[in-house]
Amino acid sequence: MSFEGKLALVTGGGRGIGRAIALKLASQGADIVVNFFRRREAAEQTAEDIRALGVKAEVIRANVGDPAKVDEMFDTIGNKFGRLDILINNAASGVGRSVMDIDVKAWDWTMDINARACLLCAQRAARLMEGRGGKIVSLSSLGSFLVWPTYAIVGVSKGALETLTRYLAIELAPRGICVNAVAASFVETEALKFYFTEGLNQDNIPTTPAGRRVTPEDVANVVAFLCSEEAFMIRGQTIIIDGGSSICSPLFSFKKND
Amino acid sequence: MTVEEQIREIIARITHVDKSLITREATFKDIKADSLDIVQTLVAVEEAFGIEIPDEEAQKFQNFGDFVSYVEGRVVQKERV
Numbered sequence: 001m002s003f004e005g006k007l008a009l010v011t012g013g014g015r016g017i018g019r020a021i022a023l024k025l026a027s028q029g030a031d032i033v034v035n036f037f038r039r040r041e042a043a044e045q046t047a048e049d050i051r052a053l054g055v056k057a058e059v060i061r062a063n064v065g066d067p068a069k070v071d072e073m074f075d076t077i078g079n080k081f082g083r084l085d086i087l088i089n090n091a092a093s094g095v096g097r098s099v100m101d102i103d104v105k106a107w108d109w110t111m112d113i114n115a116r117a118c119l120l121c122a123q124r125a126a127r128l129m130e131g132r133g134g135k136i137v138s139l140s141s142l143g144s145f146l147v148w149p150t151y152a153i154v155g156v157s158k159g160a161l162e163t164l165t166r167y168l169a170i171e172l173a174p175r176g177i178c179v180n181a182v183a184a185s186f187v188e189t190e191a192l193k194f195y196f197t198e199g200l201n202q203d204n205i206p207t208t209p210a211g212r213r214v215t216p217e218d219v220a221n222v223v224a225f226l227c228s229e230e231a232f233m234i235r236g237q238t239i240i241i242d243g244g245s246s247i248c249s250p251l252f253s254f255k256k257n258d
Numbered sequence: 259m260t261v262e263e264q265i266r267e268i269i270a271r272i273t274h275v276d277k278s279l280i281t282r283e284a285t286f287k288d289i290k291a292d293s294l295d296i297v298q299t300l301v302a303v304e305e306a307f308g309i310e311i312p313d314e315e316a317q318k319f320q321n322f323g324d325f326v327s328y329v330e331g332r333v334v335q336k337e338r339v
């Protein structure tokens with residue numbers, strides 16, 4: 001797999017899983033646009049680490065939940081590079097609440113960032129991919145399918161993202177654009193710590209048949225594969241990255257593999 | 259309107275808290291603002307004053323007074339540039 005000469009935009013690429021994806025694509029030769037929202041220092045650090053790999057990195061601040069900011073970000077990319085090869089819709093936000101506590105403000109905030117932004121970014125990205133094709137990979141979560149405590153709004157937004165992925169995959173196929181998603185179970189990041197304090201109990205996490213928790217790098221590896229030509233015939237799919245936990249019946253018991 | 263009054267207006271609009279409760283000593287916790295209220299307040303203040311308030315800075319604010327002082331400082335800096 002080589003992404004030499006390719007330009008990738010990773011939304012929320014400054015830290016967490018987005019950072020791991022940005023570094024993975026960069027390590028295979030892609031130039032990276034690191035989008036961030038609140039954490040400039042983290043984004044600048046990631047850009048520095050990307051440049052150390054011998055490729056270009058650009059940092060762009062934009063709240064992807066704000067359509068005007070999405071437009072500004074793509075205008076900047078268009079003016080500076082005139083093209084885009086890979087879009088990673090990774091940015092996500094949300095409020096840990098059960099369904100009865102969800103209000104309009106929390107719903108709109110989460111849906112705007114986690115679902116609508118994927119549409120708006122894909123629309124703008126598709127134009128920058130005109131005539132050259134491209135890859136779009138969005139980050140879903142197993143919580144779109146499994147019911148996790150206090151995860152309701154985020155889960156719903158990820159359901160929308162997965163359906164959007166299928167529509168984009170078919171409608172953008174004639175333009176040579178491959179669109180897919182990945183859905184991880186719990187990944188070791190700050191977001192996970194947030195959900196543990198907001199209601200998820202660490203002890204409730206079922207043992208993973210694969211013997212350990214998913215890491216940001218595990219996710220980045222699958223995303224990189226979906227961005228490669230080797231994945232050309234995979235379209236509109238959501239690939240589950242969970243070490244087997246979601247299909248494993250509680251009747252099985254696992255010895256930890258350490 | 260002063261910077262302080264403008265920020266107080268923004269917080270009151272987003273959190274639906276009475277302005278009289280937003281004193282310089284008040285914290286977001288005192289006015290029962292959740293994480294979404296806080297980030298929306300930061301974004302609204304950034305837009306109102308044309309500045310950037312990274313989370314790394316916002317986390318240092320102990321109370322409303324610190325928040326106001328930071329924004330005042332940034333506004334002065336911006337005018338100098």
Ligand SMILES: NC(=O)c1ccc[n+]([C@@H]2O[C@H](COP(=O)([O-])OP(=O)(O)OC[C@H]3O[C@@H](n4cnc5c(N)ncnc54)[C@H](OP(=O)(O)O)[C@@H]3O)[C@@H](O)[C@H]2O)c1
Nearest residue numbers: 012016017036037038039063064091092139141187189191
């Ligand atoms: N962690 C998990 O267990 C897990 C499991 C399954 C799926 N996922 C998915 O994987 C993706 C990355 O998750 P993560 O755990 O790395 O998340 P995270 O640690 O919470 O980081 C969120 C990232 O999104 C960015 N972001 C948030 N709101 C944004 C906005 N409005 N505009 C632009 N950027 C924004 C943040 O940027 P700033 O820091 O600059 O604000 C940050 O880079 C998400 O889509 C998440 O739903 C995570």
